[in-house]
Structure formats: structure tokens, C-alpha cells
Amino acid sequence: xxxxxxxxxxxxxxxxxxxxxxxxxxxxxxxxxxxxxxxxxxxxxxxxxxxxxxxxxxxxxxxxxxxxxxxxxxxxxxxxxxxxxxxxxxxxxxxxxxxxxxxxxxxxxxxxxxxxxxxxxxxxxxxxxxxxxxxxxxxxxxxxxxxxxxxxxxxxxxxxxxxxxxxxxxxxxxxxxxxxxxxxxxxxxxxxxxxxxxxxxxxxxxxxxxxxxxxxxxxxxxxxxxxxxxxxxxxxxxxxxxxxxxxxxxxxxxxxxxxxxxxxxxxxxxxxxxxxxxxxxxxxxxxxxxxxxxxxxxxxxxxxxxxxxxxxxxxxxxxxxxxxxxxxxxxxxxxxxxxxxxxxxxxxxxxxxxxxxxxxxxxxxxxxxxxxxxxxxxxxxxxxxxxxxxxxxxxxxxxxxxxxxxxxxxxxxxxxxxxxxxxxxxxxxxxxxxxxxxxxxxxxxx
Amino acid sequence: xxxxxxxxxxxxxxxxxxxxxxxxxxxxxxxxxxxxxxxxxxxxxxxxxxxxxxxxxxxxxxxxxxxxxxxxxxxxxxxxxxxxxxxxxxxxxxxxxxxxxxxxxxxxxxxxxxxxxxxxxxxxxxxxxxxxxxxxxxxxxxxxxxxxxxxxxxxxxxxxxxxxxxxxxxxxxxxxxxxxxxxxxxxxxxxxxxxxxxxxxxxxxxxxxxxxxxxxxxxxxxxxxxxxxxxxxxxxxxxxxxxxxxxxxxxxxxxxxxxxxxxxxxxxxxxxxxxxxxxxxxxxxxxxxxxxxxxxxxxxxxxxxxxxxxxxxxxxxxxxxxxxxxxxxxxxxxxxxxxxxxxxxxxxxxxxxxxxxxxxxxxxxxxxxxxxxxxxxxxxxxxxxxxx
Ligand code: SF4
Ligand code: SF4
Numbered sequence: 001x002x003x004x005x006x007x008x009x010x011x012x013x014x015x016x017x018x019x020x021x022x023x024x025x026x027x028x029x030x031x032x033x034x035x036x037x038x039x040x041x042x043x044x045x046x047x048x049x050x051x052x053x054x055x056x057x058x059x060x061x062x063x064x065x066x067x068x069x070x071x072x073x074x075x076x077x078x079x080x081x082x083x084x085x086x087x088x089x090x091x092x093x094x095x096x097x098x099x100x101x102x103x104x105x106x107x108x109x110x111x112x113x114x115x116x117x118x119x120x121x122x123x124x125x126x127x128x129x130x131x132x133x134x135x136x137x138x139x140x141x142x143x144x145x146x147x148x149x150x151x152x153x154x155x156x157x158x159x160x161x162x163x164x165x166x167x168x169x170x171x172x173x174x175x176x177x178x179x180x181x182x183x184x185x186x187x188x189x190x191x192x193x194x195x196x197x198x199x200x201x202x203x204x205x206x207x208x209x210x211x212x213x214x215x216x217x218x219x220x221x222x223x224x225x226x227x228x229x230x231x232x233x234x235x236x237x238x239x240x241x242x243x244x245x246x247x248x249x250x251x252x253x254x255x256x257x258x259x260x261x262x263x264x265x266x267x268x269x270x271x272x273x274x275x276x277x278x279x280x281x282x283x284x285x286x287x288x289x290x291x292x293x294x295x296x297x298x299x300x301x302x303x304x305x306x307x308x309x310x311x312x313x314x315x316x317x318x319x320x321x322x323x324x325x326x327x328x329x330x331x332x333x334x335x336x337x338x339x340x341x342x343x344x345x346x347x348x349x350x351x352x353x354x355x356x357x358x359x360x361x362x363x364x365x366x367x368x369x370x371x372x373x374x375x376x377x378x379x380x381x382x383x384x385x386x387x388x389x390x391x392x393x394x395x396x397x398x399x400x401x402x403x404x405x406x407x408x409x410x411x412x413x414x415x416x417x418x419x420x421x422x423x424x425x426x427x428x429x430x431x432x433x434x435x436x437x438x439x440x441x442x443x444x445x446x
Numbered sequence: 447x448x449x450x451x452x453x454x455x456x457x458x459x460x461x462x463x464x465x466x467x468x469x470x471x472x473x474x475x476x477x478x479x480x481x482x483x484x485x486x487x488x489x490x491x492x493x494x495x496x497x498x499x500x501x502x503x504x505x506x507x508x509x510x511x512x513x514x515x516x517x518x519x520x521x522x523x524x525x526x527x528x529x530x531x532x533x534x535x536x537x538x539x540x541x542x543x544x545x546x547x548x549x550x551x552x553x554x555x556x557x558x559x560x561x562x563x564x565x566x567x568x569x570x571x572x573x574x575x576x577x578x579x580x581x582x583x584x585x586x587x588x589x590x591x592x593x594x595x596x597x598x599x600x601x602x603x604x605x606x607x608x609x610x611x612x613x614x615x616x617x618x619x620x621x622x623x624x625x626x627x628x629x630x631x632x633x634x635x636x637x638x639x640x641x642x643x644x645x646x647x648x649x650x651x652x653x654x655x656x657x658x659x660x661x662x663x664x665x666x667x668x669x670x671x672x673x674x675x676x677x678x679x680x681x682x683x684x685x686x687x688x689x690x691x692x693x694x695x696x697x698x699x700x701x702x703x704x705x706x707x708x709x710x711x712x713x714x715x716x717x718x719x720x721x722x723x724x725x726x727x728x729x730x731x732x733x734x735x736x737x738x739x740x741x742x743x744x745x746x747x748x749x750x751x752x753x754x755x756x757x758x759x760x761x762x763x764x765x766x767x768x769x770x771x772x773x774x775x776x777x778x779x780x781x782x783x784x785x786x787x788x789x790x791x792x793x794x795x796x797x798x799x800x801x802x803x804x805x806x807x808x809x810x811x812x813x814x815x816x817x818x819x820x821x822x823x824x825x826x827x828x829x830x831x832x833x834x
């Protein structure tokens with residue numbers, strides 16, 4: 001077989017330069033709220049004029065800084081809507097960052113244009129989750145793989161074909177399938193075609209967005225192994241975006257955890273999984289169903305839902321759900337008093353219980369023991385606002401919408417005064433495993 | 447567990463008649479569900495688990511058809527065939543009519559929760575309204591009573607501020623909240639059995655955790671039995687009492703959950719467990735299962751797993767194993783459909799290893815993509831249309 005293409009091997013790249021391959025500095029990506037004709041218009045009959053232009057923007061990625069070293073796999077994990085895919089696309093400049101800088105081999109991508117940018121682009125490739133829709137069904141496999149080479153003006157027809165065939169083999173497909181259409185392939189095989197296409201322009205860095213989530217377990221393992229083999233062979237650097245913590249644990253060298261547009265924790269894999277320091281990471285890890293019946297997980301450890309990224313919480317974005325939200329300094333609350341108050345505040349905010357009598361509420365949420373001092377006063381007022389047995393001005397609790405009143409009454413002095421609400425946390429910690437850096441965005445480490 | 451099962455499925459077969467041929471999506475499965483237990487039906491896509499669960503309530507649509515077997519629920523025949531006078535099969539007299547299934551069984555006795563709640567909720571009506579109407583119709587309550595009951599149910603399944611959310615539309619709910627609504631709906635008539643088809647698969651892991659917790663609580667409180675259809679062995683380990691592992695239309699292993707994981711008897715189950723990355727420990731090398739699941743139109747001879755099985759021997763190609771009791775799991779049967787167990791007594795030990803099969807000495811490349819190359823490369827989408 002004629003091998004005319006020159007696939008670079010890992011040694012060929014080593015001399016390139018020291019330092020991170022990719023650096024993100026304060027990268028943000030905001031989206032205008034809603035598109036379309038009336039997307040930005042808000043109707044609110046309580047104001048005048050009742051229609052306003054909504055300038056709120058969705059802060060999908062907010063001030064993210066990260067480094068990725070050559071040859072490593074950085075796992076980026078988070079739940080849907082956390083901004084991980086947006087971040088991946090912003091790195092590829094499929095999306096224009098709203099703010100911040102992205103350096104590739106020390107060069108600011110924003111400063112590049114024309115031919116230079118095109119060239120850089122070929123060094124960064126992406127593979128997506130859904131191998132079905134990312135392959136054009138009307139194109140043959142060979143054409144699909146050659147397309148990026150053509151776009152970047154690489155080789156002649158013959159050279160491209162030879163390279164495509166070689167890549168087919170490298171990703172574990174039969175070069176004879178060069179002339180088939182994608183529909184003839186299974187999900188796992190389609191993802192291999194995607195890999196071959198991404199590798200055709202000889203990139204150094206591949207952003208992999210949920211590349212195996214659509215695949216069955218047994219096929220997933222095959223594709224993951226191939227990806228690892230290709231990484232070794234071609235000296236690739238991966239940003240591996242996934243929601244599946246098991247896959248992340250297997251494939252990554254380091255892991256970054258995202259929540260609501262912020263990176264909340266970054267550490268080497270073993271450190272992150274064995275010594276997590278951010279309450280959100282802990283909650284995530286505790287929620288995963290472990291394939292071991294003797295291991296009964298803690299499971300539903302997180303209350304409530306992710307807030308809207310349009311109006312995210314100030315300070316630490318996890319604070320509205322954090323089981324460890326820090327007590328405001330103004331009151332000298334004991335651990336227990338604060339735990340009770342926090343739970344009560346959230347139950348009121350989410351209205352998770354039916355209105356009951358004041359005494360009952362005191363018993364259920366505070367063991368009949370309200371916090372002392374000012375904090376106790378605040379709680380007492382809140383209880384009165386929703387209790388079924390208080391009457392104020394002849395109105396029953398129902399009529400005066402005590403819930404909203406009680407919620408404000410509690411959030412203002414407690415939640416909003418916590419350091420968690422007032423400052424965005426960022427701390428570097430000593431790792432317990434390995435010697436890498438460990439970043440945690442949690443004021444517990446102040 | 448000695449008492450009569452709540453649900454008994456015997457030799458159930460469901461097929462899809464397509465242009466390409468007959469897809470044997472479910473090919474003779476038998477299992478039981480007892481009161482108050484959660485029974486897992488686990489497998490990869492194309493294994494037939496969803497079709498199997500839908501067959502129980504006769505929810506299979508054309509070109510699919512239940513062609514054999516018996517499904518008995520609390521002594522009533524949900525499905526049953528018998529030999530007719532001309533040697534053909536015909537429906538048994540005592541088999542419930544479609545009408546009876548719809549009015550008496552579905553919802554009231556056996557409820558279903560699907561993966562995508564939007565399929566079960568009507569987008570143009572409020573969530574509360576739909577729940578209320580469902581309760582009104584099924585439990586014969588007045589509108590006011592049904593409304594109160596609906597709000598109580600919403601609160602019960604953890605929907606915050608239920609009075610307010612009662613008035614909202616499905617699209618105003620998050621995925622997790624919609625799934626809670628479906629659980630509320632499923633529970634509303636206090637059924638004895640709930641069939642849950644991948645109900646947490648589309649959810650984020652923390653939300654999944656919340657839902658599993660909720661199911662656990664409700665199950666304890668109401669004593670409802672569940673059939674839990676899933677591809678996720680983590681979820682199985684988390685909530686199931688007993689498990690059926692399906693491969694290509696058949697149940698290949700059936701055991702209490704602890705035995706399934708700690709005393710695995712079928713090579714497919716074993717291979718699945720070894721191919722999985724784990725959240726609780728770092729697995730340096732994954733051992734993928736070679737190849738892909740073949741199509742259910744023309745399944746392999748003998749043991750259907752033999753082309754991929756690391757333990758396959760010549761006899762596996764010839765003998766088709768039905769699940770047999772291979773061990774005693776604390777008084778409960780542990781079944782496996784694999785001839786390497788002594789009870790099968792078909793000469794496995796003497797049989798030569800299959801040509802091209804793996805000898806288990808590590809000669810196999812763990813990353814063996816070539817094996818995925820079938821003559822027809824689309825081999826791993828069995829029953830893509832008719833399967834799941
Ligand atoms: S900063 Fe506060 S709210 Fe945020 S994770 Fe830490 S303790 Fe929780
Ligand atoms: S019967 Fe043979 S091929 Fe089938 S699972 Fe057992 S050992 Fe493997």
C-alpha cells in the first residue's frame with residue numbers, strides 16, 4: 001500500500017515549545033436573551049411602559065481561566081446548562097468570546113487573522129456527541145475525512161485519499177470502506193469516522209464534546225480505548241467534555257468541574273475524585289449511582305434546581321443549593337442553629353411544606369429551639385408570616401401572601417449577608433494526592 | 447418470596463414484521479415480579495428490554511406483535527394464547543379485552559413512566575389540570591377533591607410550591623420536575639405495579655439521584671412494585687432487588703442484585719461489568735466487549751453471545767441455552783443461560799475453543815476495532831426500527 005501522507009508522530013512535536021498548549025484568561029461568553037423578533041422584549045403590566053427591552057444576558061461562561069498542558073487530557077465535567085459545551089465552542093472560536101483571551105502556544109487567537117488564523121484553526125479540531133448528525137449523509141466516508149484537508153489546502157487528490165485511507169485504518173476501520181456512506185455504519189463506527197476527520201488536518205489539540213455519551217457501554221469502551229491509543233500515537237492534547245463522571249475519571253489526567261458558568265474546582269484526577277474540596281463536586285460524586293450494590297450511595301444530596309443563568313446568584317453561584325453555605329458573620333450562630341435556619345430558609349423559599357401552626361414549625365425545623373438573639377427574632381417574624389394561627393390585621397396567612405414576605409425576611413439578613421453571596425471565591429489548596437495544583441472556588445477554604 | 451408473584455411472564459415473544467425480515471425483538475423471556483420489589487430489566491440498546499416492558503400492557507404497535515407467551519397479573523390473563531382447533535394459535539378466552547386493559551388495568555393497577563415525560567404530558571394543558579383530570583377519571587373523585595389530591599401528590603413527589611406550579615404548563619417545568627409529575631401521575635391511582643422505562647436516563651446525575659431517592663421513599667411508603675428498565679448498571683445496583691439481564695431478545699441472567707454483581711454467572715454480564723468505567727475507582731484499562739450486538743433479524747446460532755464471548759467453545763455454536771438455575775442465592779434461584787455451567791451438561795469442558803475466539807491469555811488486543819467490521823457494517827443497530 002502506498003503511504004504518501006506524513007502523519008506526524010509525537011516526537012515530532014515535542015520540541016515545539018514549553019508551557020501550556022492552551023491558556024484561557026478570564027474567558028466569558030454571554031448570550032443575548034432570546035433571539036427573534038420579540039426575543040428581547042419583556043411585558044410587565046406592573047410597570048409603565050409595560051414593555052421594556054430586556055438587556056439581561058445569559059452568562060453561559062463567566063470569567064473562566066484554565067491551562068491545558070501539551071499531551072494531557074483535561075476533563076471538563078458538569079451538568080446540562082453549566083456552560084461546558086459553550087466553553088468548548090468558544091475555544092474553537094465557533095463562538096466569539098464576549099470577554100477574555102485565549103492563547104494557543106502562547107499566541108493570542110484574537111490577534112490572528114487571515115492565513116495565520118486558518119492555520120491555527122487546523123491545529124484545533126473538535127468532535128461532537130452525535131456522530132449521526134455531524135456526518136453529512138450524502139457524502140461518502142472518504143470525502144468526509146478529506147473535507148477538512150481540502151478546506152486547509154492540504155495535499156493533492158491522491159495524497160488526500162491515501163491519507164484518508166491510512167486514517168481509517170488508524171481509527172480502527174477498514175480502508176475499503178472509503179466509498180461507503182455514513183448510514184451504513186454503526187454509532188461507534190461513525191464516531192471513528194469523526195475521529196479520522198478531525199485528525200486529517202493533523203491537529204495538536206482536539207476538543208471532544210461528549211464523544212461517547214450516545215454509545216452503549218460496550219461500544220463506549222472500544223471508542224475510548226481507540227481515543228487513548230490515538231492520543232499516544234499522535235501526541236494529541238484533549239479537552240474532554242462530558243457529563244459522565246465515570247468516563248471522565250477514566251480518560252482524564254486533570255479534571256475541571258463547572259457549575260452555572262463558573263469553574264468551581266480543578267485538580268488532578270485522583271485528587272479530585274478522592275479528595276474533592278468543593279461542595280458541588282462532592283454532591284456530584286455522591287449522586288452517581290455506583291455499580292456496586294454493597295455501596296449504597298448518598299444520592300439525592302442536592303436540594304432544589306440550578307438557578308437561571310440569566311440572573312445567577314452573586315458571589316458563589318452554588319450558594320442557593322450549597323449544603324455548607326456559610327453563616328453570615330453578623331449573628332453568632334452555633335453550627336446547629338445555622339443548619340436549622342438554613343434549612344428553614346430554603347424550605348420557605350421553595351414552599352416545600354404546607355402552612356402549619358407556628359408551634360409546629362418551630363418544632364419541625366428548630367427542635368423547639370429558635371436561634372438566640374437577633375437571628376431568633378428574624379426567624380420568629382418569618383414563622384409568624386406564614387403560620388396558620390397568626391392573624392395580622394384580620395387577614396389570615398393565606399390572604400396576605402406570607403410566603404413571599406417570609407422569604408424576603410429570611411434571605412435578606414441570612415443568605416445575602418453570607419460571604420458566599422458577597423465575594424466570588426477562588427482558592428489554591430495543597431493537594432493530598434499527587435503534587436499538582438488544586439483550585440477550589442469555595443469560601444470554606446478562606 | 448414464596449407467595450404468588452404479582453406478575454408472571456412466561457415465554458413472551460414479541461416480533462416486528464419488517465420488510466427486511468422478522469425482528470425477534472423479544473424472544474421467549476420469562477420472569478416474575480413479587481409484591482413490593484423493584485425488578486430490573488437491563489441491557490444495551492437493541493436488547494429488547496423496552497419492547498419487553500411495553501408488551502406487558504400490550505402497548506406494542508404495528509408492525510410489532512406479541513406472538514407467544516403468557517402474562518398473568520394477580521391471576522388475570524393480560525396476554526395468553528392457546529392452540530386452536532386447526533393447530534393455529536388463538537387468544538385465550540380469559541384474556542382481558544383491550545377495553546378491560548385500558549379501563550381496569552392501565553393506570554389503576556399497572557402504571558407506566560416513560561423516559562421522555564413530554565410524550566406523556568399534553569403541552570397545551572396545565573400540569574395540574576392534567577393530573578386532576580386523570581385522578582377525577584380514574585378514582586371517581588369530584589373536581590374539587592381531585593384538585594386537592596393533585597396538589598397533594600405534587601407536593602408528595604417534591605414539587606416546590608405546588609399550588610402555584612399546578613397552574614403552569616409542562617414546558618415551564620425542568621426535565622426533573624416533569625419526571626416528578628409523571629411519577630405523581632403514576633402513583634395517583636395507587637397502582638400495585640409501575641413499569642418505569644429508563645425514567646432517569648435523560649436527567650442530570652444530581653437530579654437522577656433525587657428521583658431515585660424519591661422512588662425509594664415512595665416505594666417504602668406505598669409498597670408498590672416496579673419494573674425498572676435501564677441500560678445503567680449503576681442505577682440497577684442502586685435500586686433493584688432482582689435483575690434480569692437481556693441480550694438480543696433473551697434473558698441471559700437472572701439473579702438478586704448482590705449475586706448479579708458479586709457472583710456473576712453469565713459471560714455477557716461479566717463482560718459488561720468489565721467494560722464500564724467506574725466512578726468509584728480509577729480503571730486504567732477498559733476491557734471492551736468485542737464486536738457489536740448482531741441484529742435480531744438473524745441472530746447467531748446456538749448461544750447468541752457466542753461471536754463475542756471470551757469463553758465461547760464449539761458447543762456454544764450448536765446448543766442454544768435457555769436460562770437454568772445455576773446457583774442458589776439465599777433460597778432464590780440464580781439463573782444463567784450459559785452452557786459452561788454443569789447443569790447444562792452438553793460437554794462444554796471437552797469442547798474445543800471456538801476458532802478465532804479469545805483464549806483469555808491476553809492475546810487479544812483490548813482495543814480491537816477490526817472486530818466491529820461485519821460484512822454489513824451497520825451490525826450494531828439491531829432492530830433499529832423495530833427493536834427499541
Ligand atoms: S462558597 Fe459558600 S456557598 Fe459556595 S460552595 Fe463554598 S460554602 Fe458553599
Ligand atoms: S454459552 Fe458459550 S458462548 Fe454463550 S455465554 Fe456461555 S460460554 Fe459464552
